[in-house]
Amino acid sequence: xxxxxxxxxxxxxxxxxxxxxxxxxxxxxxxxxxxxxxxxxxxxxxxxxxxxxxxxxxxxxxxxxxxxxxxxxxxxxxxxxxxxxxxxxxxxxxxxxxxxxxxxxxxxxxxxxxxxxxxxxxxxxxxxxxxxxxxxxxxxxxxxxxxxxxxxxxxxxxxxxxxxxxxxxxxxxxxxxxxxxxxxxxxxxxxxxxxxxxxxxxxxxxxxxxxxxxxxxxxxxxxxxxxxxxxxxxxxxxxxxxxxxxxxxxxxxxxxxxxxxxxxxxxxxxxxxxxxxxxxxxxxxxxxxxxxxxxxxxxxxxxxxxxxxxxxxxxxxxxxxxxxxxxxxxxxxxxxxxxxxxxxxxxxxxxxxxxxxxxxxxxxxxxxxxxxxxxxxxxxxxxxxxxxxxxxxxxxxxxxxxxxxxxxxxxxxxxxxxxxxxxxxxxxxxxxxxxxxxxxxxxxxxxxxxxxxxxxxxxxxxxxxxxxxxxxxxxxxxxxxxxxxxxxxxxxxxxxxxxxxxxxxxxxxxxxxxxxxxxxxxxxxxxxxxxxxxxxxxxxxxxxxxxxxxxxxxxxxxxxxxxxxxxxxxxxxxxxxxxxxxxxxxxxxxxxxxxxxxxxxxxxxxxxxxxxxxxxxxxxxxxxxxxxxxxxx
Amino acid sequence: xxxxxxxxxxxxxxxxxxxxxxxxxxxxxxxxxxxxxxxxxxxxxxxxxxxxxxxxxxxxxxxxxxxxxxxxxxxxxxxxxxxxxxxxxxxxxxxxxxxxxxxxxxxxxxxxxxxxxxxxxxxxxxxxxxxxxxxxxxxxxxxxxxxxxxxxxxxxxxxxxxxxxxxxxxxxxxxxxxxxxxxxxxxxxxxxxxxxxxxxxxxxxxxxxxxxxxxxxxxxxxxxxxxxxxxxxxxxxxxxxxxxxxxxxxxxxxxxxxxxxxxxxxxxxxxxxxxxxxxxxxxxxxxxxxxxxxxxxxxxxxxxxxxxxxxxxxxxxxxxxxxxxxxxxxxxxxxxxxxxxxxxxxxx
Numbered sequence: 001x002x003x004x005x006x007x008x009x010x011x012x013x014x015x016x017x018x019x020x021x022x023x024x025x026x027x028x029x030x031x032x033x034x035x036x037x038x039x040x041x042x043x044x045x046x047x048x049x050x051x052x053x054x055x056x057x058x059x060x061x062x063x064x065x066x067x068x069x070x071x072x073x074x075x076x077x078x079x080x081x082x083x084x085x086x087x088x089x090x091x092x093x094x095x096x097x098x099x100x101x102x103x104x105x106x107x108x109x110x111x112x113x114x115x116x117x118x119x120x121x122x123x124x125x126x127x128x129x130x131x132x133x134x135x136x137x138x139x140x141x142x143x144x145x146x147x148x149x150x151x152x153x154x155x156x157x158x159x160x161x162x163x164x165x166x167x168x169x170x171x172x173x174x175x176x177x178x179x180x181x182x183x184x185x186x187x188x189x190x191x192x193x194x195x196x197x198x199x200x201x202x203x204x205x206x207x208x209x210x211x212x213x214x215x216x217x218x219x220x221x222x223x224x225x226x227x228x229x230x231x232x233x234x235x236x237x238x239x240x241x242x243x244x245x246x247x248x249x250x251x252x253x254x255x256x257x258x259x260x261x262x263x264x265x266x267x268x269x270x271x272x273x274x275x276x277x278x279x280x281x282x283x284x285x286x287x288x289x290x291x292x293x294x295x296x297x298x299x300x301x302x303x304x305x306x307x308x309x310x311x312x313x314x315x316x317x318x319x320x321x322x323x324x325x326x327x328x329x330x331x332x333x334x335x336x337x338x339x340x341x342x343x344x345x346x347x348x349x350x351x352x353x354x355x356x357x358x359x360x361x362x363x364x365x366x367x368x369x370x371x372x373x374x375x376x377x378x379x380x381x382x383x384x385x386x387x388x389x390x391x392x393x394x395x396x397x398x399x400x401x402x403x404x405x406x407x408x409x410x411x412x413x414x415x416x417x418x419x420x421x422x423x424x425x426x427x428x429x430x431x432x433x434x435x436x437x438x439x440x441x442x443x444x445x446x447x448x449x450x451x452x453x454x455x456x457x458x459x460x461x462x463x464x465x466x467x468x469x470x471x472x473x474x475x476x477x478x479x480x481x482x483x484x485x486x487x488x489x490x491x492x493x494x495x496x497x498x499x500x501x502x503x504x505x506x507x508x509x510x511x512x513x514x515x516x517x518x519x520x521x522x523x524x525x526x527x528x529x530x531x532x533x534x535x536x537x538x539x540x541x542x543x544x545x546x547x548x549x550x551x552x553x554x555x556x557x558x559x560x561x562x563x564x565x566x567x568x569x570x571x572x573x574x575x576x577x578x579x580x581x582x583x584x585x586x587x588x589x590x591x592x593x594x595x596x597x598x599x600x601x602x603x604x605x606x607x608x609x610x611x612x613x614x615x616x617x618x619x620x621x622x623x624x625x626x627x628x629x630x631x632x633x
Numbered sequence: 634x635x636x637x638x639x640x641x642x643x644x645x646x647x648x649x650x651x652x653x654x655x656x657x658x659x660x661x662x663x664x665x666x667x668x669x670x671x672x673x674x675x676x677x678x679x680x681x682x683x684x685x686x687x688x689x690x691x692x693x694x695x696x697x698x699x700x701x702x703x704x705x706x707x708x709x710x711x712x713x714x715x716x717x718x719x720x721x722x723x724x725x726x727x728x729x730x731x732x733x734x735x736x737x738x739x740x741x742x743x744x745x746x747x748x749x750x751x752x753x754x755x756x757x758x759x760x761x762x763x764x765x766x767x768x769x770x771x772x773x774x775x776x777x778x779x780x781x782x783x784x785x786x787x788x789x790x791x792x793x794x795x796x797x798x799x800x801x802x803x804x805x806x807x808x809x810x811x812x813x814x815x816x817x818x819x820x821x822x823x824x825x826x827x828x829x830x831x832x833x834x835x836x837x838x839x840x841x842x843x844x845x846x847x848x849x850x851x852x853x854x855x856x857x858x859x860x861x862x863x864x865x866x867x868x869x870x871x872x873x874x875x876x877x878x879x880x881x882x883x884x885x886x887x888x889x890x891x892x893x894x895x896x897x898x899x900x901x902x903x904x905x906x907x908x909x910x911x912x913x914x915x916x917x918x919x920x921x922x923x924x925x926x927x928x929x930x931x932x933x934x935x936x937x938x939x940x941x942x943x944x945x946x947x948x949x950x951x952x953x954x955x956x957x958x959x960x961x962x963x964x965x966x967x968x969x970x971x972x973x974x975x976x977x978x979x980x981x
Contacts, residue, residue, distance in 0.1 A: 191711070191712060191713040286736075286756055286757070286775065287756070287757060287774075287775045288775050288797065415859070416857075416858050416859055461949070463929065463949065463950065464887060464929065464931075464950075465887075466858060466885040466886065466887065467838065467855050467856055467857055467858055467864075467885060467886075467887050468838075468855060468887035468889065469858070469887075508655065515927065515929075515948060515949050516926065516927035516928045516929065516946070516948060517926070517927060517928065518928055518946045518948050518955035518957075518968075519948050519949065519952070520948075520952055520953070521948075521949060521952055527951060531655065531657055532657050555657045556657050556658065556659055558659070559682075559685075559686070560951055560952045560953065560973060561949055561951045561952040562952035562953055563659060564952070564953055566659050569657070605685060606685045606686065607685055607687075607716075608685075
């Protein structure tokens with residue numbers, strides 16, 4: 001339980017504890033939300049998209065239960081959120097986005113959300129924010145097993161298990177995930193007044209995944225991690241309301257990651273390697289589309305950090321290579337176009353500096369990143385900020401950054417229409433915030449409010465061009481600004497824990513450039529970008545019983561750039577109850593979820609109905625045993 | 634002292650947060666009661682966004698200059714028409730509205746626009762060509778065939794194998810001429826036997842076809858970058874299938890929406906602007922009648938009553954199109970907004 005570990009006086013946001021990542025100390029002036037471990041545990045049978053939709057103010061654009069879900073953070077689109085797995089960007093460079101509905105939340109023991117541009121640290125795509133998915137190695141855990149299984153409405157069956165074996169210098173952590181659903185949920189068709197209650201068809205899905213981690217403590221200064229993650233999903237994609245559908249999507253993702261970390265006195269160094277093989281096969285037999293989108297990514301990264309009493313210097317180099325299709329060096333342009341064989345290589349240099357002053361009350365940080373690429377020009381990016389701890393209750397943060405997003409490989413090379421002359425999108429952002437922390441006996445109050453302001457230029461949109469082919473161009477300019485707030489109140493006394501968390505987000509993200517004299521979109525909100533978003537969680541725990549009461553509100557989203565058409569807001573309540581019983585080293589937990597308690601009829605995306613009230617019941621079996629002989633360093 | 638300091642901070646914080654907020658509920662446009670002059674009206678097909686938007690029909694009265702948006706919905710108890718409203722054809726007191734991505738044709742009564750039937754079972758229908766009182770052909774973007782429809786029973790009664798990707802069609806001398814941009818051919822169908830009897834190679838991207846006053850056929854091909862072919866405008870004889878006139882375009886611009894005026898002696902088409910070309914002309918026009926400027930013309934129509942030219946600017950394809958009306962000399966008269974991605978007009 002994270003909230004119990006906080007010290008009583010000065011409260012600081014927990015720093016991102018990404019294993020071996022050098023940036024954590026260079027980002028302290030930014031807003032960061034850490035998903036509480038109790039909350040994370042409650043979503044272990046869920047996808048990352050469900051977790052984020054319910055537990056953050058990130059707008060998750062879901063096309064239906066089990067269907068594709070992408071993000072919008074701080075007024076950006078799906079490709080403006082970087083998804084980082086142990087510090088490596090896993091965003092699909094071909095599509096420029098990541099489908100969060102097939103990522104199991106229980107694969108990560110640490111999830112945090114970084115708000116605002118962070119390209120200096122994370123490279124392309126970190127404009128609206130970044131989602132950090134981390135596997136922290138756990139040593140000397142003995143045997144820890146956690147097997148969870150549940151059944152739910154619409155023929156949904158889920159299984160999630162986690163087995164940790166840790167002895168001395170070596171630890172193994174195995175995660176297994178399986179979910180399957182008929183997904184024939186009932187929804188109300190607002191367009192059909194006579195037969196309004198209908199059943200979703202052609203929407204069944206299956207997701208399975210395995211993540212195997214091995215961590216080695218080579219000696220007291222060195223840790224090595226090796227991870228293998230394989231994820232596969234097979235989905236029937238429903239057509240929008242009522243239409244016959246023949247669309248299928250199969251995703252196969254293999255991700256390998258190894259890192260070596262050395263930390264001795266003032267020197268810290270690490271090397272990270274990543275290899276990702278992502279395949280997305282989309283079939284539409286009605287339209288004769290059999291599309292395969294394979295992409296391989298190779299990342300090698302090394303960094304060096306020197307810390308003395310007040311200062312920190314950090315340097316790193318990152319080499320990334322993306323390869324699509326059957327890429328070979330000697331292909332002609334025609335062959336490349338025909339097989340979509342393209343390679344994008346990037347080399348990035350990062351330098352960072354931090355200075356702590358006045359007994360660490362003031363921290364200044366800065367970072368700068370220069371990237372070179374073989375196909376595209378990438379702007380110089382940077383980040384700087386100051387964190388001031390005025391009193392033990394009040395802290396302020398100010399941050400400024402320049403961030404970018406590279407065009408996707410589809411933007412560059414899609415045949416016909418791809419535009420190899422595209423430039424990267426880039427944006428300047430400033431943000432500032434205030435944090436207030438109090439404690440009155442057993443009650444803790446934590447408030448945080450941030451304001452941000454970002455202008456993005458070269459924003460890519462697709463329009464018909466030569467021979468009527470749709471083609472991307474750097475034509476739009478977007479001004480995004482708004483506030484994010486967080487208020488957390490917790491009370492713990494003896495066996496009781498009460499915790500209330502409210503997050504809000506208010507985002508104005510408007511188009512600043514017209515495409516022509518008839519264009520009515522100037523100054524209008526971007527489509528599918530809610531202005532208001534709120535999330536409230538109330539948790540009551542007594543001994544081993546727990547009730548989690550979760551509410552989310554999503555405001556109007558426009559569906560046209562002139563803001564003349566829109567989708568209605570939705571307000572959802574989800575409730576989760578659980579009870580745990582212990583028999584020595586065995587634990588059994590029963591849990592029950594009621595989703596959409598108010599039976600709201602809603603859509604996140606147009607013509608993509610979401611399920612009405614639905615249920616999930618399940619059981620968790622845990623077995624924990626420490627080995628008698630612990631190995632100390 | 635410290636507590637005070639914090640309180641001020643809080644107050645400033647809350648105030649600054651509230652001050653910047655805007656009202657979330659969008660303003661619903663005021664509905665004005667519209668009386669449509671039924672003698673003279675313009676129906677506009679608006680595709681809507683592929684996959685998620687609603688295709689709609691706008692109704693415009695050129696006399697009162699009023700517009701009814703989403704006319705079908707208004708007349709049919711708020712029902713939605715479907716996705717991608719591709720074309721509308723009037724025949725036998727019915728309008729046949731081809732809903733491309735909803736795989737159906739919605740049949741409505743010409744008088745009150747109320748749905749009378751739905752023809753379903755298509756793959757990706759594009760245009761309907763009435764052949765006889767009961768029979769029509771429907772072209773299709775993905776099916777390897779032309780569908781034969783019985784208009785009386787509103788059912789598909791057969792299909793004629795054809796290279797996939799058929800577009801606009803024309804009927805002349807009891808033969809149906811079917812364009813196919815993928816193959817570059819214009820196919821000739823015997824309408825009594827429903828058999829493709831001949832074909833003529835036009836060029837890649839051929840998709841629009843009109844019949845002139847001498848019953849000659851004009852076809853417009855867009856060209857393609859993949860086939861490295863330029864666009865062309867061709868006149869051919871429907872009986873001999875001889876190409877009588879051929880104009881080649883040099884630029885890579887997109888050109889489409891070939892239309893012909895009421896007297897069938899002047900062609901109009903889009904080519905980054907509206908071009909006007911008399912059928913007697915021996916060369917391509919040098920400059921457009923209506924330059925496109927920074928707009929994105931997507932739909933074109935010629936009003937047979939007053940010879941005015943209707944052009945649809947789709948702008949960014951995610952907002953209401955702007956319909957511009959020009960006189961026959963290319964001078965702007967007026968404009969109004971229709972639905973999303975307006976692609977065509979029907980004048981009555």
